[in-house]
Amino acid sequence: MAFSKNQSEVDEGLKGELAKKGVVVTTINQLYNWGRQSSIWPMQFGLACCAIEMIATACARYDIARFGAELFRPSPRQSDLMIVAGTVTKKMAPQVVRLYNQMAEPKYVITMGACSIAGGPFIDGYNVLRGIDRYIPIDVHLPGCPPRPEALLYGLMELQKKIQSQEIETTEWYQKGMKREYPVPDFGPHGLVPKFNPEVWQPRELDHRKDKYGEPILIGRKTKAPDLDAPLATPPVAQPPKPQTA
Amino acid sequence: MNLQEIQSKIEAALPGIRLKPVRESLLIEDAAMLPKVAAFLKNDPVLALDYLSSVTGADYLKYLESVYHLYSVEKKTGPVVLRVRVTRDSPRIPSLVPIYRGAEFQEREAFDMYGLYFENHPDLRRIFMWEGFEGFPMRKDYEQEDSEILETADIEWLDRHGAKVPEGMRKKAADLKAQGKRAVAEKTGKSIE
Numbered sequence: 418m419a420f421s422k423n424q425s426e427v428d429e430g431l432k433g434e435l436a437k438k439g440v441v442v443t444t445i446n447q448l449y450n451w452g453r454q455s456s457i458w459p460m461q462f463g464l465a466c467c468a469i470e471m472i473a474t475a476c477a478r479y480d481i482a483r484f485g486a487e488l489f490r491p492s493p494r495q496s497d498l499m500i501v502a503g504t505v506t507k508k509m510a511p512q513v514v515r516l517y518n519q520m521a522e523p524k525y526v527i528t529m530g531a532c533s534i535a536g537g538p539f540i541d542g543y544n545v546l547r548g549i550d551r552y553i554p555i556d557v558h559l560p561g562c563p564p565r566p567e568a569l570l571y572g573l574m575e576l577q578k579k580i581q582s583q584e585i586e587t588t589e590w591y592q593k594g595m596k597r598e599y600p601v602p603d604f605g606p607h608g609l610v611p612k613f614n615p616e617v618w619q620p621r622e623l624d625h626r627k628d629k630y631g632e633p634i635l636i637g638r639k640t641k642a643p644d645l646d647a648p649l650a651t652p653p654v655a656q657p658p659k660p661q662t663a
Numbered sequence: 664m665n666l667q668e669i670q671s672k673i674e675a676a677l678p679g680i681r682l683k684p685v686r687e688s689l690l691i692e693d694a695a696m697l698p699k700v701a702a703f704l705k706n707d708p709v710l711a712l713d714y715l716s717s718v719t720g721a722d723y724l725k726y727l728e729s730v731y732h733l734y735s736v737e738k739k740t741g742p743v744v745l746r747v748r749v750t751r752d753s754p755r756i757p758s759l760v761p762i763y764r765g766a767e768f769q770e771r772e773a774f775d776m777y778g779l780y781f782e783n784h785p786d787l788r789r790i791f792m793w794e795g796f797e798g799f800p801m802r803k804d805y806e807q808e809d810s811e812i813l814e815t816a817d818i819e820w821l822d823r824h825g826a827k828v829p830e831g832m833r834k835k836a837a838d839l840k841a842q843g844k845r846a847v848a849e850k851t852g853k854s855i856e
């Protein structure tokens with residue numbers, strides 16, 4: 418992600434000199450964003466194994482409080498950040514989108530782990546959504562299975578950089594009539610309806626996964642099954658090596 | 664007690680029953696006899712298999728199977744494995760819920776995934792998939808949707824919710840509908856094997 422950093426026009430050296438005398442020079446944008454980036458309240462919800470790593474990040478050893486994001490809120494109305502930590506099953510996806518809609522502006526989303534980015538190890542499954550970015554926009558993608566707590570902290574720092582680059586006058590949520598809500602998918606007879614929201618996500622023209630590996634391997638009709646009535650193939654018994662005669 | 668002894672014990676108690684050892688398990692050839700066998704194994708003072716640990720569905724293409732693992736908590740023995748085979752056309756198996764109460768959710772799962780109909784089950788509904796889901800996803804002939812291609816139902820839904828849909832996707836969906844097909848994920852010839 419490319420950030421245009423909010424740079425103040427005051428010379429850095431002069432700023433340092435003034436700071437020694439107890440004078441702080443800053444801009445409203447910087448002060449405001451500094452406040453916002455240092456108190457990101459994440460939403461307290463985890464979906465699978467990645468949530469365990471998220472919990473570890475919040476505990477004493479990794480201590481997400483150092484970055485001001487320790488206040489996990491159990492309500493979307495009070496949170497700024499949704500960490501989608503874990504597998505989004507098709508049964509859970511409408512709820513995740515609904516929670517996103519209920520969050521107050523400004524809101525940010527981190528997808529944590531391969532599952533919430535693209536389906537992860539379960540990508541071939543009939544029941545797992547291939548990435549929550551099919552329905553809602555994502556700010557930071559965090560690969561890994563699971564990403565280590567350091568990675569989550571890094572993702573949080575990237576998000577802080579993004580927040581720092583925003584300007585009060587131009588940010589979308591201070592504009593009139595801004596309403597950032599995405600329609601909640603329904604359960605259909607074979608999966609979710611719609612399969613994705615083309616305003617948010619569209620399939621890539623070039624799919625290197627398909628080119629390289631063919632269609633995802635495990636899906637489609639299966640034609641092989643073991644024959645239980647056949648005798649078990651016994652593995653050959655390893656013969657002890659013959660003693661060598663001198 | 665080994666499998667052979669258990670088999671002869673059941674045969675002695677329930678004359679006319681046909682059992683066949685399959686690997687480490689006993690196949691009950693007539694599915695209707697399953698509750699009788701289970702009740703016998705549970706109530707027999709020597710075996711006392713009082714705990715049904717799992718009910719599993721399985722698809723062997725030619726037939727469907729339901730597999731039962733029985734343990735005895737009292738005697739600390741087990742498992743004794745029972746199998747029942749049914750055809751794909753009429754996958755009806757008597758339910759074990761009247762004998763083992765714990766079979767209820769497990770049988771619902773086997774129903775949900777493999778479409779095994781457990782007769783006399785008190786509440787046979789889907790358990791993992793939602794109401795209105797079609798098909799049984801763990802069966803080998805289940806056709807999974809292609810999640811990259813929108814269908815007419817998706818397009819209609821998006822129109823209703825005021826989302827913009829690119830023309831190419833509309834056209835693809837209309838083509839599929841004209842052919843009377845749905846977007847199914849198929850294996851292409853290429854794979855890593």
Ligand code: SF4
Binds near residue numbers: 468502504538562564
């Ligand atoms: S990415 Fe890996 S660790 Fe994270 S939820 Fe998925 S399977 Fe679990």
